Amino acid sequence: MATEQNQEAQDLQNEQAVEQQSAQTQAENEQAEVTVDSLQEQIAQLEGDLKLEKARTANAVYEAQKSVERIQREAEKHKDTVLEKFAKELLTSVDNLERAIQAGGEEETPVLEGVKLTLKSLLTTLEKFGIVEVDTINGFNADLHQAVGIDPNAKANEIGTVLQKGYALNGRLLRPAMVMVGA
Template sequence: MANEQNEQAQDLSSEQAAQNNEQFQAEDIEQVADAGVEDLKAQISKLEESLKLEKARTANAVYEAQKSVERIQRESEKHKETVLEKFAKELLDSVDNLERAIQAAGDQETPLLEGVKLTLKSLLTTLEKFGVVEADTQNGFNADLHQAVGIDPNAKANQIGTVLQKGYTLNGRLLRPAMVMVGQ
């Protein structure tokens, strides 16, 4: 009987120990779960902040890339305009020389003169295709388009009397001013 009581006492204490152990394990699991949930929430919060930062960096990088592309395109267009302007200015010397050759030939219509006229016409047509046109000298003196180099006594006041050298514009911008003599 004493053995039975001892066994029962041992069974009771092992049952209590098992219950206590289960209780501690449940509390540990709850603590771990609570701690895990809090850690996970903190980690999620940290990751969300990191994601916001990375999204902002990405948006900024995209913006900078777009601005760089736009700047490069503007610079490219400006460079094209500059190159076309230089090229057109050089061709204007050839136009002037062909016009002088036609004036020097006088009134004699020769095949050579006809060839020079056709060459000049072809060159002017090509220049017009690229936006190079003769500056207007018919509508009076305009300081934006003309350069007065002398006074023409036969011309009316503020009117162009003699055109010494034709002026040209490129896409609406002055390429070379016309050298003119103006009346007083």
């Protein structure tokens, strides 16, 4: 009886194996029935998808580059703005040192010599960072100078007296020179 049951179980397993093989063979036959046209359609579809993804990737790279450039421009602008504010504050110290030298008169004292050296050092440092004095020798220029009065001893359109020096930072005006102009 046990042998009969074992035999029946083996027969049942053999039948299942045969059914699986026939199902597998049928699936392989169905795959073999895939036509060349359908494969070419799939290839065309995949190529189209690939082109679309390449375009999306190129667009993403372009956008990333533009973002980096924009951030760099904004950082540079911010740096210039901070430098400009800092430079304007330092110009007050330059003015005060120049007034101290004028108040010292003609007598060369050690204190006056120290003030002159300090002013020279400060102006050298400012020049390293692109801060230069505005030209007041080559006549009046409304873009660089602010006329605050008329100097009767100066020629027409010439600068007679400079009341306060002007400064520019990398070609941009920080502060116009306050001058008196001839009439």
